[in-house]
Amino acid sequence: MKKIIVLICFSISILSCSSDDNRINNPNLPSIGFNFTVNLDLPEFNELKFPGNAKVITTGGVGIKGVIVYNINDTLYSAFELSDPNITPSSCSALNVTGVIASSNCGNDNEYQIASFGQQSSGEGGFPLLAYQIRREGNILVISN
Numbered sequence: 595m596k597k598i599i600v601l602i603c604f605s606i607s608i609l610s611c612s613s614d615d616n617r618i619n620n621p622n623l624p625s626i627g628f629n630f631t632v633n634l635d636l637p638e639f640n641e642l643k644f645p646g647n648a649k650v651i652t653t654g655g656v657g658i659k660g661v662i663v664y665n666i667n668d669t670l671y672s673a674f675e676l677s678d679p680n681i682t683p684s685s686c687s688a689l690n691v692t693g694v695i696a697s698s699n700c701g702n703d704n705e706y707q708i709a710s711f712g713q714q715s716s717g718e719g720g721f722p723l724l725a726y727q728i729r730r731e732g733n734i735l736v737i738s739n
Contacts, residue, residue, distance in 0.1 A: 620679050620724060622680060622681060622683075623675060623677055623683065623724055624658065625739075626739060627739055628655055628657065628737075630651070630653065630655075630656045630661070630736075630737045630738070631734055631735065631736050631737075632651070632663065632734065632735040632736075632737065633734055634733040634735065635733050642663060642665050642735070643665070645665050645666065645667050645668055646665065646709070647664075647665050648662055648663065648691060648693070648708050649662070650662055650663075650676060652676070656737070657676055657739075658683055659676040659677040659683065659688040659689075660675075660676035661674065661675065661676060661737060662674045662676055662689075662691055663728070664694070664709065666709075669730065670730075671728050671730060672708075672712075672725065672728060673726040673727070674696075674712045674723035674725055674726065675725075675726065676688050676691075677724070678698050678699075678700065679706075679723055679724050680720070681700055686698075687700060689706070691708070694708040695715075698717065703717040704717030705717055706722065706723050708723070712724075726739050727739065
């Protein structure tokens with residue numbers, strides 16, 4: 595009897611797992627791989643020491659157009675692609691970041707809230723900012739995709 599109960603529980607747990615095969619990928623932004631470190635001790639990243647501040651990094655090879663790094667609460671950080679997720683990368687698709695608002699430079703009303711996980715607050719398209727992986731190791735942030 596115990597074996598039957600264990601087998602049923604195991605079957606249910608296997609069937610309840612889902613894959614990300616049906617995940618909706620953003621067709622506007624190509625998938626790229628990169629790994630970049632930010633040393634919070636360097637003066638150029640000083641604003642990232644304070645919660646609520648964002649920093650745009652446009653170093654070559656980091657993201658498509660660059661990366662927006664946001665300090666959530668001194669221990670948690672988020673990182674987003676600088677490209678407007680609702681526009682194919684072009685000469686105007688890099689977002690303009692003011693405070694925690696990222697807005698389009700392509701003559702539309704697309705605007706995104708960095709502090710709200712990159713959600714779109716106005717405009718058209720519906721995709722949020724593309725999030726990148728970020729982790730803190732002491733005073734180093736490691737951003738990757």
